[in-house]
Structures are given as C-alpha cells and as structure tokens.
Amino acid sequence: MKYLLLFIIPGLSITACKQEKQYCWTCNYTYIGSGKPDKTGDTTLCNFTKTDIELRAGKTFESADTAYMLWMIDNCRQQ
Numbered sequence: 001m002k003y004l005l006l007f008i009i010p011g012l013s014i015t016a017c018k019q020e021k022q023y024c025w026t027c028n029y030t031y032i033g034s035g036k037p038d039k040t041g042d043t044t045l046c047n048f049t050k051t052d053i054e055l056r057a058g059k060t061f062e063s064a065d066t067a068y069m070l071w072m073i074d075n076c077r078q079q
Contacts, residue, residue: 020049027053027076032060033069044079 024046031039045053053076060070 020051022047022049024048024079025053025076026079027057027073029071029073031063031065031068031071033063034067036067039068043073045073045076050078 024044025048026042026044029041029043056073057076058072058074060072063069063071065071
C-alpha cells in the first residue's frame with residue numbers, strides 16, 4: 001500500500017498541471033516617443049499562450065529601435 005501511494009500521488013500531480021496551448025495572435029502595435037509621431041500597425045505573434053498575451057497587452061516596454069522610446073501591443077486576436 002505504501003508503495004502504491006508513491007506512484008499515485010506523483011501521477012495525480014502531473015495530470016493536474018495542464019500546460020496551455022500556444023497559438024498565433026494578430027495584435028496592433030504602437031511605437032511611442034522621442035518627439036516623432038506614434039507609429040502603429042498590425043503584427044503577428046506566434047508561440048504565445050492566452051496568458052502570455054494577457055500579461056503583455058496594454059503595457060509599455062522599452063524599444064530597441066532608437067527612433068522610439070517605448071512600444072506596446074493591444075487588441076490581440078487569436079488566429
């Protein structure tokens with residue numbers, strides 16, 4: 001009985017931790033800052049879960065593009 005529990009408990013733990021599926025998403029992007037007009041458009045982001053997109057949508061991030069200071073995504077739709 002003791003050994004049976006050693007196999008059942010880890011098995012239940014593994015099945016309880018379901019991994020979210022990853023999808024491609026169509027999102028609007030906006031580059032902001034540095035005295036230039038904002039630059040907007042559409043982009044496709046792949047290999048992201050719904051939680052990944054929800055965490056990033058509507059938040060600003062530093063831009064690697066020297067022409068703009070910040071960027072953000074919003075209005076994402078699953079493809």
